[in-house]
Amino acid sequence: xxxxxxxxxxxxxxxxxxxxxxxxxxxxxxxxxxxxxxxxxxxxxxxxxxxxxxxxxxxxxxxxxxxxxxxxxxxxxxxxxxxxxxxxxxxxxxxxxxxxxxxxxxxxxxxxxxxxxxxxxxxxxxxxxxxxxxxxxxxxxxxxxxxxxxxxxxxxxxxxxxxxxxxxxxxxxxxxxxxxxxxxxxxxxxxxxxxxxxxxxxxxxxxxxxxxxxxxxxxxxxxxxxxxxxxxxxxxxxxxxxxxxxxxxxxxxxxxxxxxxxxxxxxxxxxxxxxxxxxxxxxxxxxxxxxxxxxxxxxxxxxxxxxxxxxxxxxxxxxxxxxxxxxxxxxxxxxxxxxxxxxxxxxxxxxxxxxxxxxxxxxxxxxxxxxxxxxxxxxxxxxxxxxxxxxxxxxxxxxxxxxxxxxxxxxxxxxxxxxxxxxxxxxxxxxxxxxxxxxxxxxxxxxxxxxxxxxxxxxxxxxxxxxxxxxxxxxxxxxxxxxxxxxxxxxxxxxxxxxxxxxxxxxxxxxxxxxxxxxxxxxxxxxxxxxxxxxxxxxxxxxxxxxxxxxxxxxxxxxxxxxxxxxxxxxxxxxxxxxxxxxxxxxxxxxxxxxxxxxxxxxxxxxxxxxxxxxxxxxxxxxxxxxxxxxxxxxxxxxxxx
Amino acid sequence: xxxxxxxxxxxxxxxxxxxxxxxxxxxxxxxxxxxxxxxxxxxxxxxxxxxxxxxxxxxxxxxxxxxxxxxxxxxxxxxxxxxxxxxxxxxxxxxxxxxxxxxxxxxxxxxxxxxxxxxxxxxxxxxxxxxxxxxxxxxxxxxxxxxxxxxxxxxxxxxxxxxxxxxxxxxxxxxxxxxxxxxxxxxxxxxxxxxxxxxxxxxxxxxxxxxxxxxxxxxxxxxxxxxxxxxxxxxxxxxxxxxxxxxxxxxxxxxxxxxxxxxxxxxxxxxxxxxxxxxxxxxxxxxxxxxxxxxxxxxxxxxxx
Numbered sequence: 001x002x003x004x005x006x007x008x009x010x011x012x013x014x015x016x017x018x019x020x021x022x023x024x025x026x027x028x029x030x031x032x033x034x035x036x037x038x039x040x041x042x043x044x045x046x047x048x049x050x051x052x053x054x055x056x057x058x059x060x061x062x063x064x065x066x067x068x069x070x071x072x073x074x075x076x077x078x079x080x081x082x083x084x085x086x087x088x089x090x091x092x093x094x095x096x097x098x099x100x101x102x103x104x105x106x107x108x109x110x111x112x113x114x115x116x117x118x119x120x121x122x123x124x125x126x127x128x129x130x131x132x133x134x135x136x137x138x139x140x141x142x143x144x145x146x147x148x149x150x151x152x153x154x155x156x157x158x159x160x161x162x163x164x165x166x167x168x169x170x171x172x173x174x175x176x177x178x179x180x181x182x183x184x185x186x187x188x189x190x191x192x193x194x195x196x197x198x199x200x201x202x203x204x205x206x207x208x209x210x211x212x213x214x215x216x217x218x219x220x221x222x223x224x225x226x227x228x229x230x231x232x233x234x235x236x237x238x239x240x241x242x243x244x245x246x247x248x249x250x251x252x253x254x255x256x257x258x259x260x261x262x263x264x265x266x267x268x269x270x271x272x273x274x275x276x277x278x279x280x281x282x283x284x285x286x287x288x289x290x291x292x293x294x295x296x297x298x299x300x301x302x303x304x305x306x307x308x309x310x311x312x313x314x315x316x317x318x319x320x321x322x323x324x325x326x327x328x329x330x331x332x333x334x335x336x337x338x339x340x341x342x343x344x345x346x347x348x349x350x351x352x353x354x355x356x357x358x359x360x361x362x363x364x365x366x367x368x369x370x371x372x373x374x375x376x377x378x379x380x381x382x383x384x385x386x387x388x389x390x391x392x393x394x395x396x397x398x399x400x401x402x403x404x405x406x407x408x409x410x411x412x413x414x415x416x417x418x419x420x421x422x423x424x425x426x427x428x429x430x431x432x433x434x435x436x437x438x439x440x441x442x443x444x445x446x447x448x449x450x451x452x453x454x455x456x457x458x459x460x461x462x463x464x465x466x467x468x469x470x471x472x473x474x475x476x477x478x479x480x481x482x483x484x485x486x487x488x489x490x491x492x493x494x495x496x497x498x499x500x501x502x503x504x505x506x507x508x509x510x511x512x513x514x515x516x517x518x519x520x521x522x523x524x525x526x527x528x529x530x531x532x533x534x535x536x537x538x539x540x541x542x543x544x545x546x547x548x549x550x551x552x553x554x555x556x557x558x559x560x561x562x563x564x565x566x567x568x569x570x571x572x573x574x575x576x577x578x579x580x581x582x583x584x585x586x587x588x589x590x591x592x593x594x595x596x597x598x599x600x601x602x603x604x605x606x607x608x609x610x611x612x613x614x615x616x617x618x619x620x621x622x623x624x625x626x627x628x629x630x631x632x633x634x635x636x637x638x639x640x641x642x
Numbered sequence: 643x644x645x646x647x648x649x650x651x652x653x654x655x656x657x658x659x660x661x662x663x664x665x666x667x668x669x670x671x672x673x674x675x676x677x678x679x680x681x682x683x684x685x686x687x688x689x690x691x692x693x694x695x696x697x698x699x700x701x702x703x704x705x706x707x708x709x710x711x712x713x714x715x716x717x718x719x720x721x722x723x724x725x726x727x728x729x730x731x732x733x734x735x736x737x738x739x740x741x742x743x744x745x746x747x748x749x750x751x752x753x754x755x756x757x758x759x760x761x762x763x764x765x766x767x768x769x770x771x772x773x774x775x776x777x778x779x780x781x782x783x784x785x786x787x788x789x790x791x792x793x794x795x796x797x798x799x800x801x802x803x804x805x806x807x808x809x810x811x812x813x814x815x816x817x818x819x820x821x822x823x824x825x826x827x828x829x830x831x832x833x834x835x836x837x838x839x840x841x842x843x844x845x846x847x848x849x850x851x852x853x854x855x856x857x858x859x860x861x862x863x864x865x866x867x868x869x870x871x872x873x874x875x876x877x878x879x880x881x882x883x884x885x886x887x888x889x890x891x892x893x894x895x896x897x898x899x900x901x902x903x904x905x906x907x908x909x910x911x912x913x914x915x916x917x918x919x920x921x922x923x924x925x926x927x928x929x930x931x932x933x934x935x936x937x938x939x940x941x942x943x944x945x946x947x
Binding site: 002005014087221222 | 658695698699716717718720721724729731732733735736740745747750
């Protein structure tokens with residue numbers, strides 16, 4: 001220790017002239033407010049910016065300079081024997097000189113930063129937001145640069161055959177690090193990415209330190225041997241660390257449903273038999289696996305990770321037999337279309353030759369044999385198994401926000417907005433797939449800027465929900481889904497839903513906390529009203545059994561962590577049956593139409609799709625109407641009261 | 643019990659890739675003696691010194707000082723050892739005063755007063771940067787540094803390299819004075835054969851990595867001599883050659899009417915036998931200087947390796 005301190009002090013003293021450079025930088029920063037063009041800025045702001053910039057330049061520059069010369073030059077000039085002729089260890093020599101150089105760098109940075117203090121102690125590091133970056137910039141970076149320059153300095157000056165290994169090492173390390181990091185970034189695992197990046201940084205730091213220290217302690221005054229020992233220690237340590245970190249990174253992301261503690265259901269097949277999930281494991285930080293998993297028997301297969309917002313959820317055919325998704329890609333570039341037959345015993349992802357832009361909209365037919373692709377105003381219908389183009393239609397350029405539904409194999413129903421903003425109308429068009437003929441069948445006027453459409457199972461009726469100019473008031477009207485004619489206007493709390501038999505169910509507020517469930521035909525006939533318990537955030541959800549709809553409400557408005565209570569209401573008798581307590585949410589009961597240009601809910605799902613719930617701890621649960629039990633599908637098992 | 647052998651080198655070999663710098667070197671340096679290791683440039687002297695100082699790992703063999711392994715126990719060896727390197731390696735920006743402070747913190751047997759006294763004696767300025775000193779002053783500072791460590795073993799690696807005759811003389815005088823005072827063991831490599839002749843007890847001659855000679859200086863000088871005889875003799879040259887071979891001839895020449903040969907195995911007995919076998923008249927028997935002995939041993943090859 002005494003040897004290290006002595007050498008440190010000597011190193012500091014030997015290079016102390018650089019403090020003059022730092023002083024000069026501080027003087028320059030102090031004079032900066034006098035520079036032409038900077039008169040309009042606050043003096044202390046100029047001092048702060050100038051001194052921080054110059055301090056970093058001084059710190060990083062000295063780190064590179066010292067690193068390259070602290071040993072490399074003495075070794076090549078045969079001057080290191082002075083230290084090795086003393087009764088001090090090689091490690092003491094290395095640590096002493098490196099620490100001396102590092103402390104001198106810090107001292108120089110401090111001197112160069114003094115104008116910041118004159119300006120009212122506005123050092124960047126004093127800000128909470130800048131604390132970490134400042135610490136890295138002023139403390140860590142000089143140290144890393146010092147070590148790196150030291151290693152490179154020895155390598156370049158020695159120029160032994162080990163230089164080949166060094167070049168290979170410097171080339172391979174970033175590649176391996178990126179290879180380990182990229183999959184984590186792709187799955188948006190910020191915490192895991194941060195851990196892996198930090199681990200690589202620490203590994204590089206310690207490898208450089210180990211390489212430098214071992215190199216000098218082993219090679220002593222012999223530059224060639226120092227180089228050999230440095231390279232061996234550096235690349236050996238780094239290779240070992242990299243291997244461990246790469247293995248750790250692989251382990252972090254190598255999760256499947258058996259490891260899932262928590263799942264996030266992204267989409268549900270209309271028959272409820274398959275779900276697209278992001279699965280998480282608490283042991284694997286925030287890494288996740290995107291997969292399609294059977295809610296019946298837990299069969300599963302992986303889906304490509306979603307790199308960005310351009311990727312879309314899995315699409316399903318109306319009968320739930322076909323799943324379709326887009327493959328990997330870069331940015332918003334084109335993607336390959338993949339699909340799988342979910343009725344196979346072991347569904348295998350099949351790559352097609354179809355490549356579509358991420359901006360295109362896709363819809364599958366009821367049985368999944370046909371795929372409609374809307375891209376840049378062209379509607380193409382593809383025979384999916386054969387990948388054969390059935391028809392391609394160029395739509396009018398006036399159409400905006402086109403929604404494509406596939407009510408039958410031969411007919412496409414299109415809803416498209418025309419006009420300007422608040423004066424937009426909704427055109428209803430029908431496309432004959434066989435002939436490619438497009439017919440406008442109706443118009444709905446004044447649909448506002450972005451209407452929401454709620455469509456019944458057979459696309460006979462739709463509810464158009466528009467917002468008034470104040471953006472708060474919602475107006476709903478039921479229209480004929482073919483000719484657009486107004487059937488009637490309705491008012492309801494939240495989103496009404498269509499039963500499979502075509503009737504309409506909606507929630508209405510009563511006096512005080514009372515609420516009513518109203519069941520009626522689309523024309524308002526055969527109206528039945530049932531009082532239901534009020535509460536907070538009462539939401540109407542899907543049809544979980546024929547003529548049985550879900551009602552979801554917060555357990556305790558004061559504590560959202562307690563989750564939701566979900567009941568089943570028989571729309572013919574008003575009988576209420578408990579499904580479960582303290583659930584996170586119902587999934588699949590609100591059948592969004594993915595991949596369409598407007599907010600569309602198409603109630604074509606089988607009731608089985610509305611029997612899936614997220615438990616409070618993130619497990620996926622399936623409600624069994626026979627027993628009334630919630631059956632655990634995947635994720636951490638938990639007890640549920642019903 | 644104090645170990646009487648301070649330096650023990652056993653079968654030392656040093657290789658740099660395919661190049662063998664030192665090949666099977668073995669020698670011992672008794673306590674209190676001055677061992678002069680001679681050799682041409684590139685003969686392996688500096689490699690041997692670096693191994694002795696623990697600055698370089700031997701490729702093979704063992705190097706021990708004070709009974710300690712010079713490589714693995716370098717710190718302990720250096721507590722008792724001081725070095726004057728071939729090129730003074732004091733940090734260039736340091737002054738003598740700064741160096742003194744550093745030495746006081748790192749060297750247990752350091753004597754700062756002695757250091758400054760020697761510097762004053764050499765007239766080396768205390769507050770001048772090392773790289774601003776003259777070559778002679780740098781040497782003197784390096785010698786003062788080494789001697790002020792109060793070493794039991796002093797290693798000098800060609801300390802007079804680049805010095806003029808006066809500076810060389812002063813350095814050896816300083817060295818002799820110090821040795822007389824303390825009885826320090828000295829391991830010395832040098833090209834200054836005249837200088838070492840006055841102080842060395844033992845001589846080793848390293849040639850192409852191999853040790854040709856390892857013996858007391860007096861014995862070395864006793865067995866080396868030049869025989870001069872007249873060429874006007876009836877004795878056939880072959881008979882002379884055979885007779886000389888018993889004396890270990892290493893060089894011979896003929897100039898004018900006289901012939902001469904440098905022999906390595908001279909002794910009264912051997913010479914008596916030679917005269918009986920070879921009836922020629924030896925006109926002179928000249929003792930050789932160390933330099934002549936060295937040239938006779940190592941002068942056969944150009945470049946030394």
